[in-house]
Amino acid sequence: ITAYVVTGYMLFGAAGMVLGGFLVGRVERLEKVISACLLFSGVLLALVGTGWLPGYVALGVAALAGIGTGLAGPSRDMLVKRAAPPGATGRVYGTVYSGLDLGFCLAAPVFGYMLDHHMNAGVFFGAAVGMVLSVVSAGFVGAGVAARKQKEKAAVVPA
Numbered sequence: 086i087t088a089y090v091v092t093g094y095m096l097f098g099a100a101g102m103v104l105g106g107f108l109v110g111r112v113e114r115l116e117k118v119i120s121a122c123l124l125f126s127g128v129l130l131a132l133v134g135t136g137w138l139p140g141y142v143a144l145g146v147a148a149l150a151g152i153g154t155g156l157a158g159p160s161r162d163m164l165v166k167r168a169a170p171p172g173a174t175g176r177v178y179g180t181v182y183s184g185l186d187l188g189f190c191l192a193a194p195v196f197g198y199m200l201d202h203h204m205n206a207g208v209f210f211g212a213a214v215g216m217v218l219s220v221v222s223a224g225f226v227g228a229g230v231a232a233r234k235q236k237e238k239a240a241v242v243p244a
Contacts, residue, residue, distance in 0.1 A: 086140060093148025101155020108156065115160040115167070116227025120220045122160075126153030127216035134209030147209075154216075164223060167230045188215075 101122075112118050129150035133143045169177035192215070199207040 086144065090144050090147045093144060094151035094154075097148045097151030098155035098158075099151075101152035102158045103155075104152075105156040105159040109159040109163050112160070114227060114231070115164040116223040116230075118160040119157045119164065119223040119227075122153040122157035123216040123220050123223075124153075126150040126157075127213040127220075129153070130209045130216070131213040134206040134213065136206060157219075161223065164226055164230065168226050 105118075105122075108118065109115065127150075129146050132138065133147045133150075138146060165177060165181050166174060192211070196208050196211060199205070199211070
Protein backbone atom coordinates (compact mmCIF):
# COMPACT_ATOMS: atom_id res chain seq x y z
CA ILE A 86 0.00 0.00 0.00
CA THR A 87 2.98 2.30 0.51
CA ALA A 88 3.63 2.30 -3.23
CA TYR A 89 0.03 3.40 -3.82
CA VAL A 90 0.40 6.27 -1.35
CA VAL A 91 3.58 7.51 -3.03
CA THR A 92 2.14 7.03 -6.52
CA GLY A 93 -1.09 8.83 -5.65
CA TYR A 94 0.79 11.68 -3.99
CA MET A 95 3.08 12.09 -7.01
CA LEU A 96 0.28 11.89 -9.60
CA PHE A 97 -1.87 14.39 -7.73
CA GLY A 98 1.23 16.55 -7.24
CA ALA A 99 1.80 16.59 -10.99
CA ALA A 100 -1.83 17.58 -11.58
CA GLY A 101 -1.48 20.30 -8.97
CA MET A 102 1.65 21.59 -10.67
CA VAL A 103 -0.20 21.94 -13.98
CA LEU A 104 -3.02 23.83 -12.25
CA GLY A 105 -0.49 25.90 -10.32
CA GLY A 106 1.12 26.98 -13.57
CA PHE A 107 -2.15 28.62 -14.60
CA LEU A 108 -2.69 30.08 -11.14
CA VAL A 109 0.73 31.71 -10.80
CA GLY A 110 0.07 34.31 -13.49
CA ARG A 111 -3.09 35.53 -11.80
CA VAL A 112 -1.81 36.12 -8.27
CA GLU A 113 0.27 39.02 -6.96
CA ARG A 114 1.16 37.75 -3.47
CA LEU A 115 2.55 34.31 -4.27
CA GLU A 116 3.48 33.59 -0.66
CA LYS A 117 -0.23 33.48 0.17
CA VAL A 118 -0.81 30.77 -2.44
CA ILE A 119 2.21 28.85 -1.18
CA SER A 120 1.05 29.18 2.43
CA ALA A 121 -2.51 28.07 1.77
CA CYS A 122 -1.49 25.12 -0.39
CA LEU A 123 1.27 23.82 1.88
CA LEU A 124 -0.80 24.26 5.04
CA PHE A 125 -3.61 22.34 3.35
CA SER A 126 -1.20 19.54 2.45
CA GLY A 127 0.45 19.59 5.86
CA VAL A 128 -2.88 19.26 7.67
CA LEU A 129 -3.89 16.37 5.42
CA LEU A 130 -0.59 14.55 5.96
CA ALA A 131 -0.78 15.09 9.73
CA LEU A 132 -4.32 13.69 9.64
CA VAL A 133 -3.03 10.60 7.85
CA GLY A 134 -0.25 10.33 10.44
CA THR A 135 -2.74 10.14 13.31
CA GLY A 136 -3.89 6.72 12.12
CA TRP A 137 -7.54 7.68 12.56
CA LEU A 138 -8.40 7.07 8.90
CA PRO A 139 -9.04 3.63 7.43
CA GLY A 140 -6.36 2.42 4.97
CA TYR A 141 -7.83 3.39 1.62
CA VAL A 142 -9.25 6.65 2.95
CA ALA A 143 -5.78 7.52 4.25
CA LEU A 144 -4.39 6.68 0.82
CA GLY A 145 -6.85 9.09 -0.80
CA VAL A 146 -6.16 11.85 1.72
CA ALA A 147 -2.39 11.46 1.26
CA ALA A 148 -2.84 11.62 -2.51
CA LEU A 149 -4.99 14.74 -2.14
CA ALA A 150 -2.15 16.34 -0.17
CA GLY A 151 -0.10 16.05 -3.35
CA ILE A 152 -2.37 18.56 -5.07
CA GLY A 153 -1.48 21.25 -2.55
CA THR A 154 2.22 20.54 -2.88
CA GLY A 155 1.97 20.63 -6.67
CA LEU A 156 -0.06 23.86 -6.67
CA ALA A 157 2.60 25.54 -4.53
CA GLY A 158 5.49 24.58 -6.82
CA PRO A 159 5.08 27.14 -9.64
CA SER A 160 4.29 29.90 -7.13
CA ARG A 161 7.47 29.01 -5.22
CA ASP A 162 9.50 29.21 -8.43
CA MET A 163 8.09 32.62 -9.35
CA LEU A 164 8.54 33.92 -5.80
CA VAL A 165 12.22 32.96 -6.00
CA LYS A 166 12.48 34.76 -9.34
CA ARG A 167 10.82 37.90 -7.94
CA ALA A 168 13.07 37.86 -4.88
CA ALA A 169 16.27 37.65 -6.92
CA PRO A 170 18.13 40.91 -7.47
CA PRO A 171 18.51 41.98 -11.11
CA GLY A 172 21.21 39.96 -12.82
CA ALA A 173 21.43 37.37 -10.03
CA THR A 174 18.51 35.10 -10.86
CA GLY A 175 20.72 32.14 -11.76
CA ARG A 176 22.77 32.39 -8.57
CA VAL A 177 19.62 32.67 -6.45
CA TYR A 178 17.99 29.68 -8.16
CA GLY A 179 21.19 27.70 -7.73
CA THR A 180 21.34 28.47 -4.03
CA VAL A 181 17.67 27.81 -3.38
CA TYR A 182 17.53 24.54 -5.26
CA SER A 183 20.83 23.33 -3.82
CA GLY A 184 19.24 23.90 -0.41
CA LEU A 185 16.17 21.92 -1.45
CA ASP A 186 18.36 19.07 -2.67
CA LEU A 187 20.32 19.11 0.58
CA GLY A 188 17.08 18.98 2.56
CA PHE A 189 15.82 16.02 0.52
CA CYS A 190 19.20 14.31 0.93
CA LEU A 191 19.08 14.71 4.72
CA ALA A 192 15.40 13.77 5.00
CA ALA A 193 15.76 10.47 3.14
CA PRO A 194 17.86 8.66 5.75
CA VAL A 195 15.81 10.14 8.61
CA PHE A 196 12.53 8.99 7.09
CA GLY A 197 14.12 5.69 6.04
CA TYR A 198 15.18 5.10 9.66
CA MET A 199 11.62 5.84 10.77
CA LEU A 200 10.20 3.36 8.29
CA ASP A 201 12.75 0.70 9.23
CA HIS A 202 11.76 1.08 12.88
CA HIS A 203 8.00 1.02 12.20
CA MET A 204 7.52 4.71 12.99
CA ASN A 205 5.33 5.18 9.93
CA ALA A 206 3.31 8.04 11.39
CA GLY A 207 6.54 9.99 11.90
CA VAL A 208 7.02 10.19 8.14
CA PHE A 209 3.69 11.94 7.71
CA PHE A 210 4.24 14.24 10.68
CA GLY A 211 7.77 15.02 9.49
CA ALA A 212 6.49 15.96 6.05
CA ALA A 213 3.80 18.14 7.63
CA VAL A 214 6.41 19.94 9.76
CA GLY A 215 8.56 20.48 6.66
CA MET A 216 5.62 22.07 4.90
CA VAL A 217 4.91 24.40 7.81
CA LEU A 218 8.56 25.48 7.83
CA SER A 219 8.27 26.14 4.09
CA VAL A 220 5.27 28.39 4.78
CA VAL A 221 7.34 30.42 7.25
CA SER A 222 10.15 30.73 4.72
CA ALA A 223 7.78 31.79 1.93
CA GLY A 224 6.26 34.39 4.25
CA PHE A 225 9.65 35.99 4.90
CA VAL A 226 10.59 36.02 1.24
CA GLY A 227 7.17 37.36 0.21
CA ALA A 228 7.36 40.15 2.79
CA GLY A 229 10.76 41.13 1.44
CA VAL A 230 9.49 41.19 -2.14
CA ALA A 231 6.46 43.28 -1.12
CA ALA A 232 8.67 45.75 0.79
CA ARG A 233 10.99 46.11 -2.21
CA LYS A 234 8.01 46.81 -4.49
CA GLN A 235 6.76 49.47 -2.07
CA LYS A 236 10.18 51.15 -2.12
CA GLU A 237 10.21 51.06 -5.91
CA LYS A 238 6.73 52.62 -6.07
CA ALA A 239 7.72 55.33 -3.58
CA ALA A 240 10.83 56.14 -5.62
CA VAL A 241 8.80 56.52 -8.82
CA VAL A 242 6.09 58.79 -7.39
CA PRO A 243 7.17 62.46 -7.55
CA ALA A 244 6.99 64.39 -4.26
